[in-house]
Amino acid sequence: MIISDNLKMYVQKLRSSNLRPTKQRLKICKFLFDREKTFHFTVETLNKKINKNGATKISLATIYNTVEAFTIAGYLKEILTSKNKSYYDTNIKSHHHFYDEGSKELTDIHSNQIKLSKVPVPPKGKKIKNLEVIIRIQK
Amino acid sequence: MIISDNLKMYVQKLRSSNLRPTKQRLKICKFLFDREKTFHFTVETLNKKINKNGATKISLATIYNTVEAFTIAGYLKEILTSKNKSYYDTNIKSHHHFYDEGSKELTDIHSNQIKLSKVPVPPKGKKIKNLEVIIRIQK
DNA sequence: TATCTAGTTTATAATAATTCTAAACTAGAA
DNA sequence: TTCTAGTTTAGAATTATTATAAACTAGATA
Ligand SMILES: [Mn+2]
Ligand SMILES: [Mn+2]
Ligand SMILES: [Zn+2]
Ligand SMILES: [Zn+2]
Numbered sequence: 001m002i003i004s005d006n007l008k009m010y011v012q013k014l015r016s017s018n019l020r021p022t023k024q025r026l027k028i029c030k031f032l033f034d035r036e037k038t039f040h041f042t043v044e045t046l047n048k049k050i051n052k053n054g055a056t057k058i059s060l061a062t063i064y065n066t067v068e069a070f071t072i073a074g075y076l077k078e079i080l081t082s083k084n085k086s087y088y089d090t091n092i093k094s095h096h097h098f099y100d101e102g103s104k105e106l107t108d109i110h111s112n113q114i115k116l117s118k119v120p121v122p123p124k125g126k127k128i129k130n131l132e133v134i135i136r137i138q139k
Numbered sequence: 140m141i142i143s144d145n146l147k148m149y150v151q152k153l154r155s156s157n158l159r160p161t162k163q164r165l166k167i168c169k170f171l172f173d174r175e176k177t178f179h180f181t182v183e184t185l186n187k188k189i190n191k192n193g194a195t196k197i198s199l200a201t202i203y204n205t206v207e208a209f210t211i212a213g214y215l216k217e218i219l220t221s222k223n224k225s226y227y228d229t230n231i232k233s234h235h236h237f238y239d240e241g242s243k244e245l246t247d248i249h250s251n252q253i254k255l256s257k258v259p260v261p262p263k264g265k266k267i268k269n270l271e272v273i274i275r276i277q278k
Numbered sequence: 279t280a281t282c283t284a285g286t287t288t289a290t291a292a293t294a295a296t297t298c299t300a301a302a303c304t305a306g307a308a
Numbered sequence: 309t310t311c312t313a314g315t316t317t318a319g320a321a322t323t324a325t326t327a328t329a330a331a332c333t334a335g336a337t338a
Contacts, residue, residue, distance in 0.1 A: 020305055020314065043295080059317045064296070080219055084295065084325070098261065101268065115257035119274075120248050122237065126276040129240065133272050135258075137265040159285065159334055182324080198288045203325070223296070223324065280338085287332070298321065305314080 006034060017073040024058045028066050032076070038091040040079070040106040043067055046088075079106060081134055096133040109133070145173060156212040163197045167205050171215075177230035179218070179245040182206055185227075218245060220273055235272040248272070 010029040011021040019025060031050055032039060041049075047063045067088055070076045079087040081099045087106055096109035114133055122128050149168040150160040158164060170189055171178060180188075186202045206227055209215045218226040220238045226245055235248035253272055261267050 022305075022315065024316070061297090061318075062316055065316080068297095078222070080222060083217075083219060083225055084223065086222055086295085098259075098265075100262075100265065107262065109259050113257070113259040114255065116253065116272075117256040118252070118254035120237075120252040122274070122276045123239075123246065125278060126237075126239065127278070128274055129277045130275040131272065132275075133255075133270065135261070135267055136269040136271075137261045138268045139264060139266070161286065161334075163287070200289075200326090201287055204287080207326095225324085282337080283333100283335100285332105285334080288330090290328085292327065293325080294323100295325100296321100296323080299319090301317090303314105303316070304312100306312100308309100308311080 006030070013075070017069075017075075019069055019073065024062050025066055025069075027058065028063070028070075029075075032070075032090055035090075038089065038108050040087055040089050042085050042087055044085075081106065094130070096135070098135050098137050101136055101138050109135070145169070152214070156208075156214075158208055158212065163201050164205055164208075166197065167202070167209075171209075171229055174229075177228065177247050179226055179228050179247075181224055181226055183224075220245065233269070235274070237274050237276050240275055240277050248274070 007026065007030070010026055010033070014021040014025055014029070028046075028050065031046075043060075043063055046067065047058075047060055050063065051057045067076065071078050071088065074092060075090075077089040077092050079089050079097065081087060081097065082104060089106070091108055093111070095111050096114050098107040098109060099105075100107070116131075119131070146165065146169070149165055149172070153160040153164055153168070167185075167189065170185075182199075182202055185206065186199055189202065190196045206215065210217050210227065213231060214229075216228045216231050218228050218236065220226060220236065221243060228245070230247055232250070234250050235253050237246040237248060238244075239246070255270075258270070
């Protein structure tokens with residue numbers, strides 16, 4: 001049984017997105033969202049961390065399904081910055097990233113740390129869905 | 140035999156990067172660089188276009204090898220913007236992109252069309268290798 | 279020009295991330 | 309308690325990419 005102050009909140013959140021609050025989803029919610037700071041991860045790392053301890057394992061397929069469902073529901077943001085591998089971000093506010101080519105880790109850049117004083121108009125008939133700055137860094 | 144005003148230039152270019160000017164590489168050079176405008180492509184699309192006509196086929200492995208070699212040599216830039224698939228860009232100058240989520244196509248944004256009046260300092264000991272803005276657009 | 283060899287191309291196999299499939303399970307409405 | 313649509317799961321399938329190793333070739337040298 002999962003115990004968390006936020007359990008009820010997660011149950012509601014899931015229900016409001018037409019997602020049944022299953023053991024697996026709640027465990028993943030707790031793991032992802034019971035934290036102060038932004039969490040950036042790949043499915044591989046999430047799978048390892050979720051299934052680290054002796055606890056009942058959540059299958060890899062469910063990890064994939066859940067991450068996709070949470071992304072569609074808007075609980076997670078997908079970050080495409082690395083070859084052949086998707087990253088996900090618990091910070092769903094509009095913001096930017098450093099991507100360290102060595103450690104392959106993302107770090108948040110708050111929106112107010114970058115100022116765009118000029119932005120181009122999108123092509124005719126197209127709307128801006130999202131604008132992201134990625135700053136690749138290295139030693 | 141490939142005939143092109145730029146052939147000699149490509150031969151030199153390749154030699155200067157310690158790449159032998161083979162038939163295949165020259166054909167790919169001609170296809171990629173004998174054009175006015177930036178060309179954005181995936182290995183899949185390049186393979187289709189290069190091998191469209193009845194001409195002698197270049198193997199997919201060679202397309203992959205060549206794109207990688209050209210990227211390392213600095214003739215191409217890799218753009219990571221789409222899930223599970225790399226894009227490449229014949230425009231190697233520092234610039235930005237629109238990415239159309241519908242058509243999955245990239246469009247250049249010249250550096251001077253975006254003005255960054257505030258950019259964060261990279262973490263200690265790290266240097267900025269590259270800064271790119273991606274604007275995702277939709278109908 | 280003929281010979282030689284490191285670099286290259288190629289078909290194919292292997293890998294890695296992800297998606298699909300279908301059977302077993304379960305949340306929760308009735 | 310029963311029922312069913314939604315969910316989980318193991319494993320197969322798919323897709324993009326990378327590795328392997330044999331055949332080929334650019335071009336240096338004899
Ligand atoms: Mn993939
Ligand atoms: Mn891949
Ligand atoms: Zn973030
Ligand atoms: Zn471009």
